[in-house]
Every structure is written in structure tokens, then in C-alpha cells.
Amino acid sequence: MKFSKKSEYGLRALLELCETYGGRVLQRHEIAERQNIPVEFLEQILLALKRAGLLASRRGIRGGYSLIKSPEDITLGQVIRILDGPLAPISCVSKTAYQKCSDCPYAAKPSCPLQQAMGEVRDAIANILDHYTLSRFAHTKLAEGS
Amino acid sequence: MKFSKKSEYGLRALLELCETYGGRVLQRHEIAERQNIPVEFLEQILLALKRAGLLASRRGIRGGYSLIKSPEDITLGQVIRILDGPLAPISCVSKTAYQKCSDCPYAAKPSCPLQQAMGEVRDAIANILDHYTLSRFAHTKLAEGS
DNA sequence: GCAGTTGTCTAGTGAGTTGCTCAAGATTTG
DNA sequence: CAAATCTTGAGCAACTCACTAGACAACTGC
Numbered sequence: 635m636k637f638s639k640k641s642e643y644g645l646r647a648l649l650e651l652c653e654t655y656g657g658r659v660l661q662r663h664e665i666a667e668r669q670n671i672p673v674e675f676l677e678q679i680l681l682a683l684k685r686a687g688l689l690a691s692r693r694g695i696r697g698g699y700s701l702i703k704s705p706e707d708i709t710l711g712q713v714i715r716i717l718d719g720p721l722a723p724i725s726c727v728s729k730t731a732y733q734k735c736s737d738c739p740y741a742a743k744p745s746c747p748l749q750q751a752m753g754e755v756r757d758a759i760a761n762i763l764d765h766y767t768l769s770r771f772a773h774t775k776l777a778e779g780s
Numbered sequence: 781m782k783f784s785k786k787s788e789y790g791l792r793a794l795l796e797l798c799e800t801y802g803g804r805v806l807q808r809h810e811i812a813e814r815q816n817i818p819v820e821f822l823e824q825i826l827l828a829l830k831r832a833g834l835l836a837s838r839r840g841i842r843g844g845y846s847l848i849k850s851p852e853d854i855t856l857g858q859v860i861r862i863l864d865g866p867l868a869p870i871s872c873v874s875k876t877a878y879q880k881c882s883d884c885p886y887a888a889k890p891s892c893p894l895q896q897a898m899g900e901v902r903d904a905i906a907n908i909l910d911h912y913t914l915s916r917f918a919h920t921k922l923a924e925g926s
Numbered sequence: 927g928c929a930g931t932t933g934t935c936t937a938g939t940g941a942g943t944t945g946c947t948c949a950a951g952a953t954t955t956g
Numbered sequence: 957c958a959a960a961t962c963t964t965g966a967g968c969a970a971c972t973c974a975c976t977a978g979a980c981a982a983c984t985g986c
Contacts, residue, residue: 762897
């Protein structure tokens with residue numbers, strides 16, 4: 635039940651890109667150095683985010699990446715789904731990538747206990763991550779006791 | 781962001797064991813057949829649950845497994861942690877298996893945006909699963925619209 | 927006390943994923 | 957054109973997942 639490094643790196647990279655939003659572009663090695671991420675791996679992540687329409691890029695000597703959408707309009711849920719796939723803890727409760735369980739004896743019945751419970755979990759996760767914007771994310775200043 | 785088959789099989793096996801709670805024991809092949817689970821794999825799961833104190837077992841010709849605790853007193857969260865490890869989506873927000881991130885530039889600072897967000901997710905998941913008892917789980921009868 | 931049936935333990939294994947590296951190519955600037 | 961940068965695709969070692977196999981221990985009935 636973990637998120638991948640890809641998501642983690644992707645979110646950390648977006649933190650940097652938020653700071654220069656509207657200003658200059660950032661090059662992969664700048665982001666990589668500041669966030670301590672292997673540069674070639676980071677590249678794949680930035681490209682995925684670009685293909686998804688969150689970033690723009692320019693090649694050449696003054697090239698780099700920049701945020702193309704406002705941090706207000708990007709949620710953590712979007713980013714994680716791009717990099718990690720669906721949020722649902724089992725695929726028979728996914729809204730974005732539903733798949734019927736093949737071997738579950740409850741699949742044919744009107745209700746499945748697992749589906750009920752995992753559906754609640756899915757909704758709780760999505761509820762947080764789909765309402766957590768990048769701007770709120772980037773402006774976290776004080777930790778709470780945990 | 782998925783739960784493993786181990787957790788899924790484990791929870792499905794416990795559904796069967798709930799039904800005979802207080803009555804007769806169930807043998808691994810009975811559970812395996814009814815729930816459509818590979819029997820040798822199921823065995824590992826049952827042993828893990830036994831080591832964790834949820835099940836008792838008896839060997840020999842009239843042997844089998846039985847629930848040792850009341851379904852009221854077992855939560856899905858307990859079961860999943862036994863079979864799948866901690867619930868936290870990244871280890872720096874785990875309450876049961878905390879680990880400082882080694883490479884994160886925020887690790888030294890007073891607050892980490894990722895930690896804040898993932899902490900909320902962790903709490904939401906735990907809040908559901910640690911209050912979801914096996915008895916409620918086993919008595920799910922009607923599906924909700926999803 | 928032996929045979930047969932069951933659980934117990936340890937190790938192994940094939941397929942797939944994760945996290946990362948490398949190299950060749952395209953595009954932009956000076 | 958040269959240098960710097962992004963782009964693409966392939967490759968790979970390590971790990972995890974889902975499962976299998978086999979030797980062993982204990983319980984029951986005869």
C-alpha cells in the first residue's frame with residue numbers, strides 16, 4: 635500500500651516548478667540537484683507530466699521545463715494518477731480503471747464485502763487527493779503533530 | 781497504491797472462518813475451494829494470521845483452523861497490517877513503521893509538504909480500516925451505489 | 927505404535943515491477 | 957556550425973509478488 639518513488643519525485647519536482655511559475659523555466663539538472671533526484675529518472679517523470687499537459691518544455695541552450703497550468707488547478711490526485719495509475723486499493727473498486735475480479739466468489743452476487751470496505755477507502759483517499767491543490771501543497775509551512 | 785492478493789485472500793478466508801466461529805474448525809482445502817484461493821498460498825496466509833494470534837489450529841485427521849478472537853474484536857486494519865505491512869502510503873508518515881526519508885531535502889526542515897499531505901491520507905485510511913470490524917465486514921449484505 | 931491425515935516450516939521460482947542508466951537523436955541559441 | 961538542452965527508446969539489476977515444492981511434526985483412529 636505504497637506510492638512509488640515516481641509519484642514522490644514527481645510531486646517534489648512540481649514543488650520547484652511552482653516556485654518559478656510565471657517566471658523562468660527550470661532545467662532538469664536544477665530540479666534534480668535541489669530535490670536530490672537522479673536526473674535521468676527525473677526526466678522520464680517530467681516527460682510524463684508534459685504529455686499529460688501539466689508542463690511545457692523548450693529544448694536548446696536556454697531550454698527547460700515550466701508549469702503550464704496554475705497550481706490552483708492541479709491536484710495531487712491528478713499527478714499521482716498520471717505517474718502511479720489509479721488510486722483504488724483493489725481494481726474492482728476503481729472509478730478510473732474498473733476491472734471485475736475474476737476469481738472472487740462474490741463477483742456474481744449482488745454485493746461483495748471487500749468491495750464495500752475498499753470502496754470506502756478509495757473514496758476517502760480520492761476525497762483528499764482530488765481536493766489537494768498544488769498551491770496548497772507548495773504553501774505548507776507548519777507541520778502538525780503526528 | 782494497491783493492496784496485495786495476500787490481504788485480499790486473507791480477508792476472504794476470514795469471512796469463511798467468521799461463519800463457523802464458535803463451531804467447528806475449517807481445513808485449508810475447504811477455505812481454498814470455497815474462496816477460490818490456491819491452497820498452498822492460503823496456508824502461508826493462515827499461518828501468518830495464526831502467529832499474529834487471530835487463529836488457532838489443530839493438526840491431524842480432525843485438524844483445521846478456527847478464529848480465536850471474536851469478529852467484533854478484529855479490524856480490517858489489523859489484518860492488512862499483518863499481511864501487507866503498514867498502511868502508510870510513504871514510510872515517513874507511518875505510525876507503526878516510521879522511517880526518516882534519507883534523500884528528501886525537507887527531512888531536516890520543520891515541515892515537509894509531502895509528509896503533510898500523505899499524513900492526511902494515512903489517517904483517512906487508518907480511520908476507516910481500524911474501525912471496520914470483521915463482524916461488520918462479514919455481515920455486508922447490500923451494495924451501495926458506487 | 928503404526929498408518930494416514932492434517933498442519934508447520936523453509937526454501938525456491940517464474941513473471942512482472944521498480945528505480946535507474948545509457949546512448950543516439952532532435953531542437954534551439956549564439 | 958557548435959554547444960546545450962530536451963526526447964526517445966532500449967536495457968538492466970534488484971526486488972517483490974504470487975505461488976509451488978518438499979521435508980517434517982503432530983494428531984487421530986485402529
